Amino acid sequence: MNEPPQAGSGRLPADVQSLQSRIRAGCRLIAIETRDELRVVELFNHVRRDGLRPLIGWTATEGLQRLDADIDLHGETTDPEDALRWIRQHPDRCIFLLKDFHPYLENPVITRLLREIGRGGEDNEHVLVLVSPELNLPPELRNLANRFELSLPDAGELEEMIRQEARDWTRKNRSRKVRTSPRALELLIANLRGLPMKDARRLARNAIWNDGAISEDDLAGVMETKFQLLSPDGILQFEMETDQFSQVAGMNALKRWLDQRAPVFAADEPPRGLDIPRGVLLLGVQGCGKSMAARAVAGRFGLPLLSMDCGALHNRYHGESERNLRECLQSADIMAPCVLWMDEIEKGLSVSDQDGGTSRRMLGSLLTWMAERRSRVFIVATANDIDQLPPELIRQGRFDEIFFVDLPDGETRSRILAIHLQRRDLEVDRFDLDRLAEASQGFSGAELEQAVVSALFASHAGNRPAETRDLLAAIESTRPLSVVMAERIGELRRWARERTVPAD
Numbered sequence: 419m420n421e422p423p424q425a426g427s428g429r430l431p432a433d434v435q436s437l438q439s440r441i442r443a444g445c446r447l448i449a450i451e452t453r454d455e456l457r458v459v460e461l462f463n464h465v466r467r468d469g470l471r472p473l474i475g476w477t478a479t480e481g482l483q484r485l486d487a488d489i490d491l492h493g494e495t496t497d498p499e500d501a502l503r504w505i506r507q508h509p510d511r512c513i514f515l516l517k518d519f520h521p522y523l524e525n526p527v528i529t530r531l532l533r534e535i536g537r538g539g540e541d542n543e544h545v546l547v548l549v550s551p552e553l554n555l556p557p558e559l560r561n562l563a564n565r566f567e568l569s570l571p572d573a574g575e576l577e578e579m580i581r582q583e584a585r586d587w588t589r590k591n592r593s594r595k596v597r598t599s600p601r602a603l604e605l606l607i608a609n610l611r612g613l614p615m616k617d618a619r620r621l622a623r624n625a626i627w628n629d630g631a632i633s634e635d636d637l638a639g640v641m642e643t644k645f646q647l648l649s650p651d652g653i654l655q656f657e658m659e660t661d662q663f664s665q666v667a668g669m670n671a672l673k674r675w676l677d678q679r680a681p682v683f684a685a686d687e688p689p690r691g692l693d694i695p696r697g698v699l700l701l702g703v704q705g706c707g708k709s710m711a712a713r714a715v716a717g718r719f720g721l722p723l724l725s726m727d728c729g730a731l732h733n734r735y736h737g738e739s740e741r742n743l744r745e746c747l748q749s750a751d752i753m754a755p756c757v758l759w760m761d762e763i764e765k766g767l768s769v770s771d772q773d774g775g776t777s778r779r780m781l782g783s784l785l786t787w788m789a790e791r792r793s794r795v796f797i798v799a800t801a802n803d804i805d806q807l808p809p810e811l812i813r814q815g816r817f818d819e820i821f822f823v824d825l826p827d828g829e830t831r832s833r834i835l836a837i838h839l840q841r842r843d844l845e846v847d848r849f850d851l852d853r854l855a856e857a858s859q860g861f862s863g864a865e866l867e868q869a870v871v872s873a874l875f876a877s878h879a880g881n882r883p884a885e886t887r888d889l890l891a892a893i894e895s896t897r898p899l900s901v902v903m904a905e906r907i908g909e910l911r912r913w914a915r916e917r918t919v920p921a922d
Contacts, residue, residue: 432569433461433569434461434464434465436566437461437462437465437566438465440564440566441465441545445545445564446535446536446537446543446544446545446546447532447535447536447545447546447548447559447562447563447564448545448546448547448548448563448564448565448566449547449548449555449563449564449565449566450547450548450549450550450553450565450566450567450568451550451551451552451553451565451567452549452551452568452614453551453614454614454616454617455515455517455549456615457614457615457616458515458547458549458568459473459485459515461568462513462515462547465513466486466513471511471512471513471545472484472486472487472510472512473485473486473512473513473515474491474512474513474514474515475514475515475516475517476495476498476501476514476515476516476517476519477517477518478498479496480496481494481495481496481501482495482501482504482505482514485515498516498519498522498525498528499525499527499528499531501516502528502531502532502535503531505535505544505546506531506534506535508544511543511544511545512544512545513544513545513547514545514547515547515549516546516547516548516549517549517550518549518550518551519548519549519550520548520550520554523554523555523559524556529556529558529559530558532546532559532562533558533559533562536562536563537562548563553565568614570611570612570613571610571613571614571615571618573607573611575615576607576610576611577603577607579615579618579619579622580603580607580622580626580632583619583622583623583626584596584598584626584632587626587627587630591630594630596632597630597631597632597633598631598632598633601634602632602634602636603632605634605637606622606636606637606640609637609640610622610640610644611752612644612648612751613644613647613752617644617647621640621643621644624639624640624643625639638658641656641658641753642656642658644752645722645724645749645753648748648752648753653726653727653730653731653742653746654725654726654746654749654750655724655725656722656723656724656753657713657716657722657723657725658722658723660713660714660716660717660723661710661713661714661717662717662718663676663711663714663717663718665710665714665837666707666710666711666714667707667826667830667833667834667837668707668826668827668833668834668921668922669707669711669821669823669921670922671821671919671920671921671922672698672700672711672821672922673718675698675819675821676715676718676719677718679695679818680718680719680720682694682695683695683719683755683794683796684719684720684755694794695818696788696797696817696818697758697788697797697798697799697817697818698715698797698798698799698817698818698819698820698821699763699799699800699801699811699812699816699817699819699820699821700798700799700800700801700821700823700921701800701801701804701821701822701823701910701914701918702802702821702822702823702824702910702921703802703823703824703825703899703900703907703910704802704862704864705862705865705899706823706824706825706826706862706863706864707823708800708802708823709761709800710863711798711823711921712725712757712759712761712798712800713725713759715757715759715796715798716756716757716759719757719796721755721796722753722756722757723756723757723759724749724753724756724757724758725759725761726758726759726760727761727762728760728761728762728763728764728765728766728767729762729765729766730742731743731746731766731780732766732776739776739780740776740779740780740783743766743780743783744783747787747791750795751791751793751795754793754794754795755793755794755795755796756794756795756796757795757796757797757798758795758796758798759798759799759800760797760798760799760800761800762800762802763799763800763801763807763811764801764802764803764807766780767780767781767807767808767811781808781810781811784811785810785811785816788816799817804913804914812917819919820917820918820919821919821920822914822919822920822921823921823922824911824914824920824921824922825860825861825862825900826863826866826922827922828855828856828859829855830922831855831858831859831861831866832851832852832854832855834863834866834867835849835851835854835858835870835889836851838866838867838870839870842870842874848885848886849885849886849889853886853890854886854889854890854893857890857893857894858893860898860900860901861893861896861898862898862899862900865896865899868896869892869893869896870889870892872888872892872895873888873889873891873892874888876888876891876892
């Protein structure tokens with residue numbers, strides 16, 4: 419790789435200036451939630467130069483230690499209370515990074531010591547910085563502490579880091595150069611955006627050290643690992659390989675609509691007068707292919723798919739449901755460009771008076787994100803029960819379009835049967851698809867698939883190849899949903915006729 423232009427060693431000017439201004443304004447207790455301790459140390463090495471303060475770190479294993487010089491502080495300070503008493507009595511003003519201090523914040527003595535040290539006001543007072551992956555401050559410290567959120571590395575920082583990793587690889591491999599191209603480097607930088615520097619460095623290092631090259635083939639692995647770092651409690655799932663519309667029968671209107679918008683979504687800048695497509699809502703009869711269509715949208719756009727189980731968002735603990743939704747949406751923003759499939763959206767956002775306002779707050783968070791987001795996240799929401807959908811979600815403008823996925827017609831049923839027969843390595847020409855399509859009127863795609871499965875079991879039991887008669891027998895023995903729930907499906911169709919666009 420070619421050497422980058424010299425950019426200097428300081429790549430955190432915004433964070434440095436912000437922290438320096440807070441310290442000058444008298445802030446003496448700062449709380450930083452992060453797992454990237456190295457970045458915090460680097461940041462405060464820049465900050466301390468403004469006032470020439472010593473930088474001292476504390477951990478439960480090592481106690482207090484100078485981070486900016488090889489100087490022994492003396493004394494046993496691994497106990498947090500002893501460490502705070504040492505800090506309070508220390509005459510020279512310093513910056514103290516207290517790492518993983520959160521378990522001790524429930525101790526009233528610790529809390530009192532932090533308040534006494536962190537009151538602020540005089541120029542010669544210490545600055546205490548609490549650095550932990552998660553910080554729930556007690557009431558006594560909430561008004562005193564100043565929360566600070568680290569900015570994520572920008573494209574310039576990421577490129578500089580990647581080039582440094584490439585130089586390290588070159589030194590350890592007899593001066594061989596890391597092979598890459600401008601396009602591959604650009605894509606790697608784009609896919610590392612949104613990660614803390616520590617995680618971005620690990621992913622870049624893996625890509626380089628795997629084969630001494632940065633190529634577009636590395637990106638799938640980078641994306642998958644990036645998602646694993648972000649995934650909140652398994653509510654989101656990640657897929658790079660998704661279905662293609664060639665495996666989806668029917669839905670021709672939806673396919674044409676997507677074909678018109680896919681190039682615009684992929685463009686760096688949309689053509690003049692056009693907005694970036696934002697998403698669709700797929701309503702319809704259960705088992706008619708909404709889920710397969712959602713996966714195929716990702717395949718058509720050539721993007722990874724994030725699937726959100728909306729029913730799993732809810733948590734019995736106060737505030738956790740809203741947090742789950744927030745983290746899922748933040749992950750989607752970081753993974754962009756991507757397709758976000760919100761499966762059975764009504765299960766997560768149906769407004770109820772029985773949940774203390776949780777569903778209402780979650781709906782408000784989602785609508786705000788949908789209206790304000792700037793990331794390239796294309797939403798595909800699927801729903802079965804229109805009665806449970808909040809009116810605010812389906813009003814004009816929330817989605818680019820609302821499509822209705824109906825029961826398949828005869829031609830589509832024939833195509834569905836052919837797809838499922840081909841998937842099981844059966845010769846389609848041996849089956850009378852027209853007869854089977856006619857016999858299966860009112861069947862959904864899922865019910866047709868199960869008819870194929872049942873026919874195969876019957877033929878296997880008879881120790882012979884499957885035939886048309888096996889499929890006919892399976893169809894005749896099935897009571898489809900369109901019969902079992904005829905009134906409900908009829909009502910759904912009538913509602914959709916005036917309010918949605920047919921997907922086929």
